[in-house]
Amino acid sequence: MSRASEIASESTGPTIVAGEILVEIMATEAGHGFLEPLKLMGPFPSGAPAIFIDQVAKLGGGAGIIACVGRDDFGAINLERLKRDGVDVSAVSVSARYPTGSAFVRYRPDGGRDFVYNIAESAAGRITLTDEARRLADGAGHLHVMGSALAIAGLKEIVAYALKAIRARGGSTSFDPNVRKELIDLGGGLFSALVDDADLLLPSGDELLAAAGVADEAQAVAALMARGVGEIVLKRGAAGSTRFGADGSRTDCPGFLVEEVDPTGAGDCFGATYLTCRRKGMQPEKALLYANAAGALNVTRRGPMEGLAGFEALDRFIAGADRAGADRAK
């Protein structure tokens, strides 16, 4: 390893993300697809990078986003929300030609989801390395990358630029490898470069195995640590999460018992909370507890960004909530 792999403190500069800003419009009743007229609800501000960075700001962390929206109401509600919560939107460009990206979602009775996306052919697909994007990256202390955003053509150049600028300042990176298995080999090695470079890896479920290219959890953790990953936090949905340290340590955090209303956004909210707590100097165990609380609270609200919560709300939730498996852990 050529460098110590650790999450840089907030003093190195704000956390930034790049990628899609979307509105989400959801069917109010479970079922399959959109093949007949349905009751819909929305628009809700959305897009994985936007959810992530809004939660960073909610926790009082420095936060900025590189993105593109259309000159329309869908863009306006996103920009207003991000600004209200304290995110630097100076590097969000507004396209006069393309509409803001969108995702229609319907939950299936079995918990699966059907989507109709408009991302690549919307403003979200027009993100480029603008002067404002350079300026934001030049002052940043941490870059978080979503695997899903790598599908946007302009992202690679932005990520490459930001990685270099942030490393030069002694900053750090995190990576959420939420990308379909068959896409991992595309992108000219960027996926594995991002894994190698990550001070914090935030996979969920089988993404851990896919990122490592092996079929066993412990082997995957060992293989990724050997490649220089600083720490790994594995998301396990309602079952909670596990943190693996480079020193071989393992911390399990059972999930909070909640009623799941809308699971979308939990992973991004969780990751943003863990990262921000660590950047504030919190110990891994405490950061993990806050992240679990943030993920759990998020699924109790309809709309991916409606359940985001600051420390005060998280403390209240932790004080009052039941924890699944708490008896087992005693």
Ligand code: ATP
């Ligand atoms: P997404 O569906 O947004 O992509 P993800 O798959 O990356 O999310 P999840 O594991 O679904 O991530 O959720 C992240 C975290 O949020 C979990 O590790 C857990 O702490 C919390 N969480 C998610 N769903 C629930 C739930 N039903 N009950 C309690 N906690 C939950």
Ligand code: MG
């Ligand atoms: Mg999930």
